[in-house]
Amino acid sequence: MERHALSLTGLTRRFGENTAVDAVTLTIDPGQFVGVIGRSGAGKSTLLRLINRLIDPSAGEIVFGDRTVNDLRGKALRDWRRHCAMIFQQFNLVDRLDVLTNVLVGRLAHHGFATSMAMQFSDEERTMAIEALDRLDMAPKALQRAGTLSGGQQQRVAIARALVQNPRIMLADEPIASLDPGNATKVMDALRRINREDGLTVLTNLHTLDTARSYCDRVIAMRDGRVMFDGPASGLTDRVVRDIYGSAGLEEFSESVTSTSIQPQAETISA
Numbered sequence: 008m009e010r011h012a013l014s015l016t017g018l019t020r021r022f023g024e025n026t027a028v029d030a031v032t033l034t035i036d037p038g039q040f041v042g043v044i045g046r047s048g049a050g051k052s053t054l055l056r057l058i059n060r061l062i063d064p065s066a067g068e069i070v071f072g073d074r075t076v077n078d079l080r081g082k083a084l085r086d087w088r089r090h091c092a093m094i095f096q097q098f099n100l101v102d103r104l105d106v107l108t109n110v111l112v113g114r115l116a117h118h119g120f121a122t123s124m125a126m127q128f129s130d131e132e133r134t135m136a137i138e139a140l141d142r143l144d145m146a147p148k149a150l151q152r153a154g155t156l157s158g159g160q161q162q163r164v165a166i167a168r169a170l171v172q173n174p175r176i177m178l179a180d181e182p183i184a185s186l187d188p189g190n191a192t193k194v195m196d197a198l199r200r201i202n203r204e205d206g207l208t209v210l211t212n213l214h215t216l217d218t219a220r221s222y223c224d225r226v227i228a229m230r231d232g233r234v235m236f237d238g239p240a241s242g243l244t245d246r247v248v249r250d251i252y253g254s255a256g257l258e259e260f261s262e263s264v265t266s267t268s269i270q271p272q273a274e275t276i277s278a
């Protein structure tokens with residue numbers, strides 16, 4: 008796998024008068040597990056969407072290895088999006104399709120028009136999809152309709168779908184915001200395992216401080232589009248958080264959602 012640093016320089020995105028991401032400059036080394044935190048509207052989602060070019064920057068540069076991502080067009084841009092797998096708060100699975108087919112959807116970007124329209128996949132791709140599901144303890148559900156799974160199970164299927172893209176970077180936009188604590192822990196544990204086993208860079212927006220502290224090597228705190236803190240999770244003391252967010256912000260981010268000590272809970276829907 009290509010292992011390159013991702014560098015953002017002066018990255019800016021304006022929506023009319025509003026500057027959602029304001030001159031962000033940072034470098035993410037390969038294999039880092041990075042959490043982006045900040046209050047609602049701080050620019051976290053916009054930052055992720057800029058990186059995978061779902062939206063275009065108003066100014067600044069995104070560089071991955073020797074590739075200037077903000078200049079990419081056409082096939083090169085499609086390849087980049089394939090290299091940056093993204094998972095979302097709402098999972099975005101096709102409810103009526105089975106789990107295995109949902110994972111195989113992650114392979115479509117590797118296909119030409121005809122085979123992708125026909126949803127034709129090779130045996131090798133099916134094996135790859137089953138292996139990805141197995142890593143997330145979801146292989147037994149491969150033939151079940153995605154819509155019948157719990158939220159935590161759906162998110163793990165979404166991670167498997169992202170993995171079969173063979174990504175260089177995994178972007179996760181509030182991946183646990185809709186999940187109960189037990190499922191949130193399983194999803195974060197899965198991301199951490201992939202990060203450690205594959206050396207895959209993970210960049211995830213989180214809305215709880217304790218999750219960032221438990222899982223991230225590095226935390227980036229944003230406010231009004233700017234980076235207010237960038238450092239190891241251990242540097243995020245209550246004092247730093249209060250300085251960045253004010254005391255109201257501290258309460259907002261201190262609530263507990265995941266904890267490495269939480270025992271896995273029963274899934275809300277079982278097969």
Ligand SMILES: Nc1ncnc2c1ncn2[C@@H]1O[C@H](COP(=O)(O)OP(=O)(O)OP(=O)(O)O)[C@@H](O)[C@H]1O
Pocket residue numbers: 022025026027045046047048049050051052053054214
């Ligand atoms: N497509 C858009 N059009 C106009 N304004 C937008 C658009 N997307 C984001 N914004 C604005 O940019 C700012 C940053 O939004 P963003 O969604 O990146 O914040 P966030 O930190 O991810 O918030 P949340 O935690 O609520 O998702 C907000 O003021 C938002 O209203």
